[in-house]
Amino acid sequence: MAETDFSDRCKSLVLELGLCARDEITEVRRLTGGVASDIAAVSFRDRTVCVKFALGKLNVAADWYAPIHRSRAEYAWLTTAGAAAPGCVPKVLGWSEGEHGFAMEFVAGPGVSLWKADLLAGRQEQGEAAAVASVLGRIHAASSAPGFDTTLFQNAADFEALRVEPYLRYTANRHPNLAAPLLSLAEGLANSRLALVHGDISPKNILLSDGQPIILDAECASMGDPAFDVAFCLNHLVLKSIHVPAIAASLRAAIGAFWAAYKSSIRWEASAVCERRVAALLPALMLARVDGKSPVEYLTQDEQQRVRNLAMPLVAAPPTNLKKFVQHLEQERAQ
Numbered sequence: 001m002a003e004t005d006f007s008d009r010c011k012s013l014v015l016e017l018g019l020c021a022r023d024e025i026t027e028v029r030r031l032t033g034g035v036a037s038d039i040a041a042v043s044f045r046d047r048t049v050c051v052k053f054a055l056g057k058l059n060v061a062a063d064w065y066a067p068i069h070r071s072r073a074e075y076a077w078l079t080t081a082g083a084a085a086p087g088c089v090p091k092v093l094g095w096s097e098g099e100h101g102f103a104m105e106f107v108a109g110p111g112v113s114l115w116k117a118d119l120l121a122g123r124q125e126q127g128e129a130a131a132v133a134s135v136l137g138r139i140h141a142a143s144s145a146p147g148f149d150t151t152l153f154q155n156a157a158d159f160e161a162l163r164v165e166p167y168l169r170y171t172a173n174r175h176p177n178l179a180a181p182l183l184s185l186a187e188g189l190a191n192s193r194l195a196l197v198h199g200d201i202s203p204k205n206i207l208l209s210d211g212q213p214i215i216l217d218a219e220c221a222s223m224g225d226p227a228f229d230v231a232f233c234l235n236h237l238v239l240k241s242i243h244v245p246a247i248a249a250s251l252r253a254a255i256g257a258f259w260a261a262y263k264s265s266i267r268w269e270a271s272a273v274c275e276r277r278v279a280a281l282l283p284a285l286m287l288a289r290v291d292g293k294s295p296v297e298y299l300t301q302d303e304q305q306r307v308r309n310l311a312m313p314l315v316a317a318p319p320t321n322l323k324k325f326v327q328h329l330e331q332e333r334a335q
Contacts, residue, residue, distance in 0.1 A: 006030065010040045010051050013101055017094035020044040037071075037219060041106055048108075049093060053101035054219060075102045076152040077221035080196060081135075084142035088135045089215050111210045116203035119240045120298065124247050129254035130261040132206060132213045132233065136198075137265025140226040143196030144268040153196055155222035162220045163199055163228070164189050166293035168284060174291045178315050185284050188277070192225035194268050199224075201233040203240070227274050230262060231281035234322075238286060238329070239296055242303050242310075248333070252326055259322050272321070279325050283314035 007028040015022055027043040031050070038053045054071040078089045090105040115128060142148065164186050172182035199220025207214040234255055241251035259278075263271040289296045290304040299307065310332055319325045 013051050013096045013099040016096045048106045049103050050106040051103045073221040074218045077218035081139050085135045085138045113208050115206040122246050125250040125254045129258040133258040133262035137262045140195040141265040150223050153223045159222040167288040171288045171292045193223040195226040197224035201229045202236050227277035231278045235285040280318035283311040286311040
């Protein structure tokens with residue numbers, strides 16, 4: 001979309017929501033970093049808000065398409081999460097039917113940082129993982145409770161297009177010898193409706209405000225398997241432990257801290273059953289982030305191969321819990 005058209009769309013959205021008058025808008029600034037949405041900061045008077053619209057074709061090398069109606073589910077996820085764990089998401093300011101997008105609080109300022117940037121800069125883990133896990137557990141618990149309205153989250157086709165196919169089915173095609181376990185995991189995810197899943201719990205989508213997590217970018221929101229969110233986040237800690245050796249020990253320890261904080265919220269099944277699925281999904285997602293449709297950008301070729309060497313035997317024979325997974329990491333590092 002041309003910048004002029006994009007700017008006009010952003011202005012139309014904030015005007016439709018009644019956030020300001022047209023002549024009060026002083027700046028529309030496109031924000032970068034995402035692959036699945038157009039995002040901008042719109043400033044007016046003494047205030048800045050964030051506006052967001054889903055893209056039909058994602059900004060990655062592979063052909064990857066997804067339905068744009070997922071914006072509505074993301075807005076609903078932010079509303080649900082904010083009620084389950086107050087302060088864990090930006091405040092939502094309104095949904096625009098006309099522009100098919102939404103506005104939310106723009107979170108910035110002193111004391112606010114991006115968790116991914118902190119980790120890549122070599123900052124030691126200081127309890128952030130457990131804080132994220134606590135928030136995530138509360139959201140999963142609230143959405144698995146009897147009476148939770150799932151109407152806006154019946155998005156299995158979206159989750160398939162955004163997560164199951166590009167991460168697991170595509171990777172299975174790249175690794176035919178591992179296709180059976182990868183496709184089995186894919187089918188399990190496709191058929192689960194246990195709780196409301198964010199789908200992209202990653203340090204790149206988590207701001208830290210004085211140490212407290214603020215979760216962004218719920219474009220994959222769907223009823224699904226909560227184990228996916230846990231494994232998705234832990235995977236990023238593992239990958240960064242490989243890329244930034246100076247903080248590897250703290251990130252490996254954070255895996256246990258994350259699970260300890262999360263499992264106290266599990267009400268929908270036995271915690272050991274959920275943990276077993278997390279431990280099986282984790283190496284599959286590791287492999288997907290080097291050989292799937294959306295490889296992480298910061299790993300060197302040598303680091304990518306190390307991820308493969310770590311992940312492939314665990315995809316073939318998954319650990320039954322996270323302690324055994326961490327033991328495998330420790331053994332590999334000692335070699």
